[in-house]
Amino acid sequence: MEVLVNLSIFNFSSNFSKSFIFNIIVVFIVLFTTYTGYIICCKPEITKVQNQWQKNFVVSQRFIYRYLNIPKIILGSSLAARIDQDVLPADVYNLGFSGGSVLTGLELLVRSGAAPKIILIETNVIFNDKDEKMLDRLFAPLIWKIKKTIPSLQAEYQPLNIILSFLYKTGKSTKSEQIKRKIDQNTYTRMLALYKEKYSTIPEPGMIKKNISDLQRLVSIMIQRGTKVVFFEMPIASQLSDSKLSRFVRKTLKCNFNAPNYTFIKSQDLAQYRTTDGIHLTYQSMLLYANELIQNIMFFQ
Amino acid sequence: MLFNSLVFFVFLFLTVIVYYLPILKKYQVQILILASGVFYGYSQCLLLLLLMFSASINAVTSYFVYYHNKQAYRRLWAVSGVAANLLVLVFFKYNKLVGSSIYGDFSNLEGLGAYFLMLPLPVGISFYTFQGISLVVDVFRSSNQDHGPARHTVQIDRSFPLHYKKIFFYIVFFPQLVAGPIVKAYEFLPQIKPKLLNQIEWDFVIKNLILGYFLKVVIADNLKDQTFFIAYPFFQGYSSLNLMTFLFGFSIQIFSDFAGYSFIAIGVAALFGYKLPQNFNFPYISKSFSEFWRRWHISLSSWLKEYLYIGLGGNRKGKVMTYVNLFLVMFFGGLWHGAAWGYAVWGMWHGVALAVERFFSKKKNKKDNFILQFVKICFVFLFLSFAWPMFILPEIKQAIMYFQAISENFHLRPNLTIIIAIIFFSIPVAVFHVYYLIKQNYKFQYFRTLEYWAYGGMLFLLTISGGSPGKFIYFQF
Numbered sequence: 110m111e112v113l114v115n116l117s118i119f120n121f122s123s124n125f126s127k128s129f130i131f132n133i134i135v136v137f138i139v140l141f142t143t144y145t146g147y148i149i150c151c152k153p154e155i156t157k158v159q160n161q162w163q164k165n166f167v168v169s170q171r172f173i174y175r176y177l178n179i180p181k182i183i184l185g186s187s188l189a190a191r192i193d194q195d196v197l198p199a200d201v202y203n204l205g206f207s208g209g210s211v212l213t214g215l216e217l218l219v220r221s222g223a224a225p226k227i228i229l230i231e232t233n234v235i236f237n238d239k240d241e242k243m244l245d246r247l248f249a250p251l252i253w254k255i256k257k258t259i260p261s262l263q264a265e266y267q268p269l270n271i272i273l274s275f276l277y278k279t280g281k282s283t284k285s286e287q288i289k290r291k292i293d294q295n296t297y298t299r300m301l302a303l304y305k306e307k308y309s310t311i312p313e314p315g316m317i318k319k320n321i322s323d324l325q326r327l328v329s330i331m332i333q334r335g336t337k338v339v340f341f342e343m344p345i346a347s348q349l350s351d352s353k354l355s356r357f358v359r360k361t362l363k364c365n366f367n368a369p370n371y372t373f374i375k376s377q378d379l380a381q382y383r384t385t386d387g388i389h390l391t392y393q394s395m396l397l398y399a400n401e402l403i404q405n406i407m408f409f410q
Numbered sequence: 411m412l413f414n415s416l417v418f419f420v421f422l423f424l425t426v427i428v429y430y431l432p433i434l435k436k437y438q439v440q441i442l443i444l445a446s447g448v449f450y451g452y453s454q455c456l457l458l459l460l461l462m463f464s465a466s467i468n469a470v471t472s473y474f475v476y477y478h479n480k481q482a483y484r485r486l487w488a489v490s491g492v493a494a495n496l497l498v499l500v501f502f503k504y505n506k507l508v509g510s511s512i513y514g515d516f517s518n519l520e521g522l523g524a525y526f527l528m529l530p531l532p533v534g535i536s537f538y539t540f541q542g543i544s545l546v547v548d549v550f551r552s553s554n555q556d557h558g559p560a561r562h563t564v565q566i567d568r569s570f571p572l573h574y575k576k577i578f579f580y581i582v583f584f585p586q587l588v589a590g591p592i593v594k595a596y597e598f599l600p601q602i603k604p605k606l607l608n609q610i611e612w613d614f615v616i617k618n619l620i621l622g623y624f625l626k627v628v629i630a631d632n633l634k635d636q637t638f639f640i641a642y643p644f645f646q647g648y649s650s651l652n653l654m655t656f657l658f659g660f661s662i663q664i665f666s667d668f669a670g671y672s673f674i675a676i677g678v679a680a681l682f683g684y685k686l687p688q689n690f691n692f693p694y695i696s697k698s699f700s701e702f703w704r705r706w707h708i709s710l711s712s713w714l715k716e717y718l719y720i721g722l723g724g725n726r727k728g729k730v731m732t733y734v735n736l737f738l739v740m741f742f743g744g745l746w747h748g749a750a751w752g753y754a755v756w757g758m759w760h761g762v763a764l765a766v767e768r769f770f771s772k773k774k775n776k777k778d779n780f781i782l783q784f785v786k787i788c789f790v791f792l793f794l795s796f797a798w799p800m801f802i803l804p805e806i807k808q809a810i811m812y813f814q815a816i817s818e819n820f821h822l823r824p825n826l827t828i829i830i831a832i833i834f835f836s837i838p839v840a841v842f843h844v845y846y847l848i849k850q851n852y853k854f855q856y857f858r859t860l861e862y863w864a865y866g867g868m869l870f871l872l873t874i875s876g877g878s879p880g881k882f883i884y885f886q887f
Contacts, residue, residue, distance in 0.1 A: 129613050129862070130612065130613070130616055132866070133620075133862055133866045133869065134866070135862075135866070136862050136863055136865070136866020136867065136869075136870075137869040137870050137873075139866075140866060140867060140870040141870055141873060141874070144870070144874065159632070159827065160635040160831070162878055163877075163878070166878070242878075242879075243878070261874055262873065262874060266874070267874060268871075268874070269831060269834050269835075269875070272830075272834070273827060273830060290823070293647075293821070296646070299643075299646055299647075300643075300647060303643055386647070
């Protein structure tokens, strides 16, 4: 045989080498124990996560491991996910998922057995499918429990997140910097054009039916648990807010959730909000809207 | 079934136990055929029939190529075998490309034509049909030695049932079934013999599995979430620096994803006593494009060389034809990856690079100094990285827009988190390559100790720093 596996940097011996495998395991145990000890003792504060998908996972894990009994929960897509957890009161948890769906958050509540007093459901993106893969990963039998017990196994404490949080902290990349950040007009125009196209069409009836019935099912479970359900719409660019899709979403929701159990809230003054791309609020506008939302939540109390 | 899924580990564990049971020693090949059926049919049950059909074609044609008395008939059987393999490939893989080239948008097409155009792509079809072709061609070359002895000989059993069983096993052996390495019959068939548990090379198995899973789970799966934004229209909103970093990140990601798969496949095969060919040999230390293709996806590039380049005449038909052959091989090599013209352009990009390099290369004995070598390595890596948009983006127009965005988006603020993440996950791959270079050039007594730490460290990172599980990139090919 001419070309056979021969990773020339590693001399593979042909027999079982107990010492080699034993040494690998010892190194692993040393590293793992040290790292876990560091996480437990130092409890590094994680303020920055590698990417939006991991952020979704981290937000979910934090919720099921630490905040399961929190009384008020915001559920939504990347639009609601913009609302910074730090600006919310301690009794409100944001389960908005970037690039995700409100259904993922609801399913997460149902599977985890949570029974909050109020859930605020963002209505802008309700026809997206839920992220089954993430939910299955989150609630994988046995692993779910192990991860709860050993924090170093939680996505939040991956080494890169610790490094990123440290760098951003020492680099003083503060929120005020985010406030100052300017919107690139070209990008804004390009993205707005893309969203206009997207918002001018309505999803296929099959998809609408499936996701609406899923939403009804999950919402009714939460109501059975004694939760009050409030629907809210995140402010977006006016051209999109009056689009075919937005109007269709509002109409569909009113038709399917037209009972005294449900409350709808809508921002009064859309003109005061700015977005980075047509749908996602700028940091400043997010602060403004968070304030408005908090006042609404207090009203429902 | 994915190598990085829980169900695969259960499947593998059970298969190993059954395979080495003394009472079932006689049926080891049958056990692996059955296991391969479960592995493949787990996600695409119906397409098992196609796999069986493909294996059967190769078993029958190779048998008659070998045992027919007349040379003309042997040739005919060989041509039929190769043609049948190519037909299966064209019909199932290139149906959409052919359909769109003929009909344009065929989404509104109805009837039988529409049905065939909508057929799903059978996983691994490019790999197992290429294995089938290599079998038929090698058997023909072994049986037809008019032009001197064949470079590689393949022995075919006189008993057809025995031959059929072996060829079936060669085609469907699950570790390499869906994404290679592409194994040649002359490498694999002599290995089919009873295996014993105490013959397993555990060090080899463990090292390949740890390395493979580390590359896939820690590097590729994490990088995929960073390079996601290469997709249209997302890339338009990123700075030039980010756009370039995405390409370097994708170079590392695709290496880790595919090399990771290959190492796992090699490790799993070794668990059953079979050695698969090396597929990656530190490709990013290449100082030239020809060297890169000797180090990257070795089983494909050697296949293309042995069965296409040499078949076309190689470098034996004059200078011009050599360049044409190089170009054609890379064109088809590109198209092998996927049924889209972007892949062909990607292949041509490499074909042009190889042809230009060959044109300017001069034979010299003097070795380049360290700096020149380093510059060459960086240049090759840059060139390769900038070819990826053609490979990733489904339309050539989008790839052009990507380059346009690189040249225009200098004014945008770079996303530093993405850059840091890409650098962070690229470091182990860079270290992997540098370590190889050091080991090649220096003798160092602590290498063995370093290896414990390296594998222990990889196992540690596998436990705490895995990305969200993603499919292997080469599954789609």
